[in-house]
Amino acid sequence: MWHLHQFTLCPFSRKLRFLMAEKGIVYELVRESPWDARDEFLHLNPAGMTPVLVAEDGSPPLADSQAICEYFEETVDQFPLISGSAFARAEIRRLVAWFDQIVYRDVVAPLLNERMIKRIVSRTSPDAGALRDAMRKANTHMDYMDYLLDHHSWMAGGTMSLADVAAAAHISVADYLGGIDWEGHRPTKRWYAGIKSRPSFRPLLAERMEVVTPPKYYDQPDF
């Protein structure tokens, strides 16, 4: 049994949990607040980030969501998420990096900071300008997702891949935090309705952070 150190709204942990569920890998959750920078946690992962995955057999901990996803791609045959030609695999990994780095930096990280970290740590109000900026960038990035989904059924091609898993992880956190305006994004909305219906994704949508409440439609496949 794996022990997964994470917190409810960590997009990188959601990416890993979605992949593990699709592959049928069981795990137990360990609640971690990386912003507390516990010594024991920094010892598990010097980068100070969730997710970290610890095996019961004393193997060294696995850290970094992409390194762990690649680990399961290599060791578990079920439901491959980085498949196809070398070019197709490069396109999947390019999009995963785009979601994990660009969408996270522009949209998810500022939303988490303004609407969650500030409430928990400094107990200050969110900066309206930073929120507006994150939502404006979310809209631009969703235009790009619409463009991708106008060309094929899934983010990186004709089949579901790790790019969809990463996209769903980041979009779901931004949506929880009220950062997504779905108006005018039909292709992405249709794609996300399909994601929301998956049994592997529903447990993520059922979880709540004590201090922050999501919009009413957040866990509804029909929204």
Add this chain to the structure above:
Amino acid sequence: MWHLHQFTLCPFSRKLRFLMAEKGIVYELVRESPWDARDEFLHLNPAGMTPVLVAEDGSPPLADSQAICEYFEETVDQFPLISGSAFARAEIRRLVAWFDQIVYRDVVAPLLNERMIKRIVSRTSPDAGALRDAMRKANTHMDYMDYLLDHHSWMAGGTMSLADVAAAAHISVADYLGGIDWEGHRPTKRWYAGIKSRPSFRPLLAERMEVVTPPKYYDQPDF
């Protein structure tokens, strides 16, 4: 022949160029300034980042340094850089992400911003506080590199891997920009002396950015 869009002090392009040289893959350089955000470049890579690799045969461009490195790991047998057990491969990828994300964010990005971008774009002086902070963090991160190299000859184990390639790319850019104090970091210094001697790495050390001059010892294997 590949066309590699990059600029001299881009650590992600250095990582890719170092890997391509070790694998014996030839390429031609195309100078790109991502901070100019040219439409043609954003069309090649919506993330707006170097490196981007374009084939002459009209194949879609490859973007994101890690996606491209994985592409060459899968398609070129020579000098494997992500090898060993699945756990060993996960450790290599964890460290690559640590250099590409944490060391880049804390050290390389602020140095590039203060010492290069400000000179080229806004023609303002570097912020002494930001430089001090980057150098302080560089020192902490080098303590961790010393720790890794106290346990094995290379960053991720007994053989050279993509973790060393990523480390060398980021350290060389930080060193060019005067951000590294080598005093007190014997294991990392010894490791870097070995990297500097490699024929695959020397062309990177020979290049100069017009507006910024590196320290005298920068390209000397004996420093």
